[in-house]
Amino acid sequence: MANFILLPATQTQTNEDTNPKVKNFLTTVLEPAVKSESLKLSARMPAKQEKKISVKVLDSIQEDGAKLVQLSDDELADFRFSYPGFRIIKEKFYKKAIIYHEAIEKKAKKSQVNNKLQITVTDKAGNPLKDIYIVAFTDFANRLGDSGTTTAKGKVTLALKGKRIQRMYVYPEHSYWGYYRASFTAAASLHIALTSIDINYKDVLRYFYPTASWPSIPASIRVGIIDTGVGPHKDLVVSGGMNCVKDEDPKDFKDNGEGHGTHVAGIIGASGGVHGVAAGVEIFSYRVFPVGKSASNFYIMKAINQAILDKCDLINMSLGEEGEDEGIISYIKQAYNAGVLCFCANGNDDRGKVNFPASYSLSVAVSAMGRKKTFPASVVETSSIKAPYGKDKANFIADFSNIGPETDVTAPGVGIISTFPDDRYAIMDGTSMACPAATGMAARLLSAAPEILAMPRTQARADEMLKYLSVRIRSLGFKPTFEGKGMLLSE
Template structure:
C-alpha cells in the first residue's frame, strides 16, 4: 500500500528531512522500514510504500503523523460504449480481420479521421465485442467472428475533428467507410445556445487553475504557470497527452488566436495548468491532487477547476479543499457521470459541485449526444444529462453535452460530461469575479471564498429542475 503521511506542525521539520530514495533505498521510522517514493514541495507530505500492517505500526508509533491510503481518481467524462470482453473463438472458425475506414464528413468532403475509437459489439447485453483506434489514414483493424455479417452496435468516438456517432444493426463489409459528422467550429453547441458569444475581453485579473491531464500546447491557450504535481514526474512535464485537460482549459480561457478558434467563457483569465495524471497510469493519485490544490492556492489562484473524481472520499484532498477555502479560493468540481449520487471530491461540503445539462438538438443529425437526452424539458429547451450525478450537494448546473473546445496540438474536439459543465461554471464565475473588484481585491480568507460563492448563487438561473439536479440553477 502507498500512503501519504500528513503531519502536525511539531513533526513537519523532521518529515522534510525524509527524501525519496532509489528503488532499494529504505528508511527506518519508529521501528518500521519504509521507502519514500515522493515528496510534495508545498508542505513536505511524503508518499511511501507500506503494507497495511506497517502503516498501522507506524501510526501507533508516531501519533503526530497521519497516514492516508493512496486513492486514484479519473477524469469526469461521460460514459460511452466499451467492449468489455472479447468474442469467443471457435477452432473451426478462425476470426476475420475487418478493416474499417473512419472519415469526418461524407462524399467529396470526407477526410480520413485518426485517433478515433471504434467499438463493435457482438452482444450488447454482455458487452462482448472488440475496439480499436484509427491510425493516421483513418483505418482501424478489428478481429471479429468469421460469421458476423451485421453488428448489433457500432460506435465511433473521435478525439478531434468530428462528432461521435453510434449505429444499430450495421451491415459489415471489408474496407467499408463509416462517416461521422465533421466538426465545424461555428456550430452552435449547448454552450453557445445558452450564452452569448464571449466578448474576448472578460476575466482579466482572475487566476484559474486547471487540475487535470495537463494543458496544450495549443495556439488558443496561454498558460501563465504550468506544473506537474504527480510527485513522480519532472515538474516541467505539464503538457497534455490525453486531450481532456486541454478541452477543459479551452472552455474556461480559450481566446481564439487561430482566427477560427474557440473562445472560452473568460478569455483574459490567467490560466494555471496542474497535471495530476501520470503517463501510463489509469488515474490521478490523491497525493497529486492534494499537491495541485495546495500549489494552486500558493500560486494565487482564485478558482480551481477539478473535472475529475469517482473514488472514495479522501481526507488528504478534503484537507486541501479546506486550505483553499480558508485562503480565499473556491474549488469548482464536476459532479460525476454515473447517473447516481454526487461523487467525491464534488460531494465535499466545501466544493462547488456542478451538474451537466444539455440543449435538445444542439448537435448534428445522427450524433451520439442524442443518447444523453432526458425528459421533462426545462427552460431554454434544456434537459438534465442522463449521465449527470445528482444530490443535495449540487450547487449549480452548466452545459456538458456536446461541448466544442480545444484539443492539444492545435486541434478541436467535442466532449460530454460533468467534466465540461464544471469549466463552463468556472469560466462564468471567473468573468463575474473579474467584474466585481470589491470581492476580487478583498483579503484572501474564508470570507472572500464565501463572497465568491454568493456571487455564483445570486446570479444562477432556475431552469425548472429539482435542486438535486441543478442546485440554484444554470451558472450565469
C-alpha cells in the first residue's frame, strides 16, 4: 500500500471543466469517508469480470480539492483506467537540505589489456558489413571490456583483458538481425555472419497483432509522433508535422537520420512491405531531436502544443528521463484537457524506475514485453529474456524495461521489425517500440468508436477514450508493476 494525492486534471480544486465524476468523487463520494473508512470502488473491467478497488481516504484539502488516499500499487493501473481525469501524485517526503560531502573514490585502475581480438562481420554470403557496432564484456557486472565499429572491410579489433568473454553484442543499424554470444573463450580472430531481415518474419508484435491480415482502420485518427522525425519510407505517409528544433527548418520533419522516429512510426502506421498496428492512421511527425544530440524539454513542449493545434487524437512519446519536469507536465495536462491522450515509454534502465513523462499520471505508461521464439537463435534479443514470465510461459517482461506502479499497460518491444529511413527495415528493442505498439492498438480500437472521436475536444473526450480502452486490456499474468492492467488486445 502507498499514499497518493488525487487532484482534478487542472488546478487544485474542481471547476466547470472538471469531469463530473471526478467532481463527484472529490466532493461527495469521498467526503464521509475522511473518517478513514476503506471504500470498495468498482473497477472498469471487460464484460463478465468484476473487481473492487480498495481506497482509504486519509486527508483532504478543501471540500472540492485534493484528497490523500491509500491505495495498493497493484491496483493503481485499475484505478487510473476506472476513474480517468485525476492527477495522481505519489506522496513524497523531503529531507532537510543538508549537504554531505562524500568521498569520491576515483577508479583509476589501468585496464590490463593483453589480448587483441580481430572480428570480421559479414552477411551470410560472406560480403563484409561496415558500421556494425560491437561490444564485448570481459566483466559485465562492472561493464568492463571494449567496443568498436567495423570498417568498410567489415573488420574491427577489440583490446581485451584476457580471452574469456562474458558477453558479446553485435548491433547493426538496419537490414540485419544483431548477434549475441555469452561465456566463451575467443581466439585471436572471430568471424560473425549476420542474418538479413525477412520482413515476413513473425516477430512478437505480429504474434499478438497479425497486422498483415488486418484491414486499414476505417476512421480518420491522427497520431502525433514526437521523436527524431519520420521517413522518408515507401511504407509510410506523413500527413503533417513540424520540426521543433531551434534553428532547423520547421517544415523539415523527416527523420534526422537516426531512424528511431521512423521505426516508431512504422510500428503504428506502416503499410506496404511491413504493416503497422494501425495502418491507415494519419501520421504527424514532430521532430525534437537534433542529429546526434538530445532534445530540449522546450522542443517537446512545442511539439505537444503543435500536436494539440493540429488536432491529433493520440501522441506517442518514446522518450524519457529521470525526474519530473513541470514544463512538460503542463503541456501533457493541456493535451488531456483538449481530449488528446499521450502514450509514453517506461524507459530502458534495466528494471529501473519508470521514467518521466511516462511516470506522470495523465500519460499512459508502457512497459516492454517479449516472447520466446519470436526472434532467431543467437540474436541480441535472446539476452532480453528474464523473469517474470506470464500465464503463457513464453511471454516475458524485457530485462531492459523499466517497471513500477506507474505502468499502465505492456506491449511488444523485443525484436520488432519496422521501417528505417530510405526504404530500409530495422530490428529495434525497447519500451520505445512497445509504446507505439500500444499507441497504434489504441488508435485501431478507438477507430471503432466514432461517437467518442466526435466528442468536443475537452477532458471528457480523453476520459472516454481511456474508459473505452480499459475494457479492451487483458492481463498477461504479470504483476501490475510489470504490466499495469495488461495488454491492449482486439475483441
